[in-house]
Amino acid sequence: MSESPKPKLSRPDRPCDSCRKRKSRCVFEDDSAICFLCKFHNFQCEFNLPPLQKKKKKNESTPTKPPKQSKVPVVTPTLHTYYLGGNNEFDGVIFKDLLPNPEIDLNPVGSRYVIKRKIRKQAGDLFLEVEGSIEDVEYDKQQIQKISEFVGDSGPGLVSLYFRFVHGTFPIISEKNFLENYKKDINLIDPCLLACLYLFALNWWSLSLDLSGLIQPSQSELEKIAETIFYKKLKTPTLSTIQAGLLLIQHQSFRDKYDNPSNCWPIQSALWGAAQCLGLNRDPCNYNIPEWQKSLRKRISWAIYVQEKWFCITVDKSSHINDDDWTVGDLDEFKDFTDSEVSANGGTNTLEGRIDESMGIKLFLEKIELSKLADVILKELCSLKSKQYFDNLEISDPVTQLKSILNKIKPLQIHLTNWESQLPKVLLIEQNIERGLISGAPNIYISNFSAQITILRPVLRLLSKIKNQQKVVDREFMGIRDIVFNRCIIIFENILRFVNELKAEHLQTFWYTSARVGFSYIVIFGYYLALISKNSTEYNKCIELLENYVWKLKINNKNAEFFSHSILWWSQLNKLLKNVGNHGYNFEEETLSEPEIMPPSVPSGNFLSPHLFNLDSIEDFIMNFHS
Structure with missing residues (x-):
């Protein structure tokens, strides 16, 4: 007996509600109860809205009672909220203390604006709420459509990649809120944030089974779209603008064409200005x-803080964020990350290739603490006045100047040692x-090594300057120099142990902005050690360490393409070394043999231990030398 043919699904002869709102063509695949676009965006494919009335012909008479029309959804413009200082036209006493209402409608004399403006009080702070225009809403919808068409079917897969690889260690987005809006209506997402999120997630395209069979969108073309929207949004920023800017800078700081990281500094500066407008520097x-x-x-504020401080170190700029204009409280490991949890049903916690949530939170918190130390380093060693102090040091008395610098960096080393001693075990590599x-x-x-090298740089520069100018030094100076050099060799050997420990599970992770330059800092560090070496044995030791380090970067470069930046730096500096004479220090007692101070042995186990990173005090330098 032959099977009877399946009855065809009966559907209204009109587009579904979602396609009508989008003014899109409503296409059904064979035997599917859901149209193609609703299936792609995970919408309900419904036909609740009544059919559109056909246009009447001129000779048709108008009925006495028009049919009832269904309510058309009202388009809600974006509400922009800006922090008001209180020392400008919006005087704090007038608007906070004298006016009793928590909300005040505002329309200044001679204002060109016809949109709604309102002052709102928030715990002693004043904020100006400005309603966006309908034109801005239409612009956002057009950009969302443009972005969606550009990425095609890969959109959901890219969102999944982002929350698997980035969000755990860089929690600047509310995962629950974003995913709910993304599934409900993609137009609820800010186009600037959506473009930058897609752009950044493309870096992990090859690790997605869902995307492997699709054509990868052009990252450079998507970047142009993201940049255009971002620069437009900077004029009227929202939290989404800050989130998007953090991701855009993060992406661009790793691009090969940005060999000079200062190219991203103007964007970072503008981003901080926008953050101040939103009051993100306040608790x-x-x-x-x-x-x-x-x-x-709070998480967005601290993410800006972290990115700003390390950017300043890597591009040698002064930070815009200062303690006098920062009241954001510390993050709570449990209370301030609850909106990052997602349900197991369709959430990212069930997927392979993700970062452990608790580890990611601890990493973010420790990165913040280390960034606070970076702020102190910037003030003490990297400010214009500090650099002038070091540059103007007279080297007529090498021992005195060397001790002076070591005394200056000692508090920073103690601070770094205290931080290391409290590092959670889960973060040990x-x-x-x-x-x-x-x-x-x-x-x-890599942040720890960058901080350590930045702290030691003034010492290494002074030793290099004294050697290059052939200043006469005594045994006390050489004894201190030997201890400094040997301690630095230990640091470099620990760096080699670090890169030897790197596995694919480490290399495919999210890397903070400073990491790219942080790896090249190690090349600079090794170069300095070669410059201050006192004989060919030390010099060859430094070159061997450098070449071993670069070799490890080369064999891992496929999994971490930004390593090529450090490899190219070594190629350039290696040429310069050939032009540097390997002369020794001008020692005043040449007839006496110099004492060979052997570095202490490196203990097995955790090599990120505090005592390996803390140079001896000045008293220990002298004591060790005379003993």
Whole structure:
């Protein structure tokens, strides 16, 4: 008996509600109850809206009672909220203390604006709420459509990649809020944030099974779209603008064409200006907003702080963020990350190739603490006045000047040692990584090495200057120099142990902006050690360490393409070394043999231990030399 043919699905002869709103063609695949676009965007494919009335012909008479029309959804413009200082036209006493209402409608005399403006009080702070225009809403919808057409079917896969690889260690987005809006209506997402999120997620395209069979969108073309929207949004920023800017800078700082990281500094500067407009430098704990929004604001604020401080170190710029204009409280490991949890049903916690959530939170918090130390380093060693101090040091008395610099950097080393001693064990790179997980621990290590090298730079520069100018030195100076040199060799050997520990689970992680330059800092560090070497034995030791380090970067370069930046730096500096004479120090007692101070042995186990990074005090230098 032959099977009877399946009855065809009966559908209204009109587009579904979602396609009608989008003014899109409503296309059904064979035997599918959901149209193609609703299936792609995970929408409900419904036909609740009544059919559109056909246009009447001129000879048709108008009925006495028009049919009832369904309510058309009202387009809600974006509400922009800006922080008001209180020392300008919006005087704090007038608007905060004398006016009793928490909300004040505002229309200044001679204002060109016809949009709604309102002053709102928030826990002693004043904010100006400005309603966006309908034109801006239409612009956002057009850009969303443009972005969606550009990435095609890969959109959901890119979102999944982002929350698997980035969000765990860089939690600047509310995962729950974003995913709910993304599934409900993609137009609820800011186009600038969507473009930058897609752009950044493309870096992990090859690790997605869902995307492997699709054609990868052009990253450079998507970047142009993201840049255009971002620069337009900077005029009227929202939290989404700041989130997008953080990701855009993060992406561009790793691009090969940006060999000079200063190219991103103007964008970072503008981003901080926009953040100030939104009051992100202020503590929101007492604001009358939901708890998850308070936590999100704090996480975004600290993400800007982290990116700014390390940017300043890597591009040698002064930070815009200062303690006098910063009241954001510390993040709570449990309370301030609850909106990052997602349900197991369709969430990212069930996918392979993700970062452990608890580890990611600890890494973000430790990165913040290390960034606070970076702020102190910037003030003490990298400011214009500090650099002038070091440059103007008279080297007529080498021992005195060497001790002076060592005394200046000692508090920074103690600060760094105290931070290291409290580092959670989960962030140690030697820890085994469970199958299916990746580790962001290398971010902590490369930041630590960058901080250590930055602290030691003034010492290495002075030693190089004294040697290059052939200043006469005595045995006390050489004894201190030997201890400094040997301690630096230990640091370099620990760096080699670090790069030897790097696995694919480390290399495929999210890397903070400073990591790219941080690896090249190590090349600069090794170069300085070669410059201050006192004989061919030390010189050859430095070159051997450098070549071993660069070799490890080369064999891992496929999994971490930004290593090529450091490899090229070594290629350039290696040419310069050939032009540098390997002469020794001008020692005043040449007839006496110099004492050979052997470096202490490196203990096995955790090589990120405090005592390996803390140079001896001045008293220990002298004591060790005379003993």
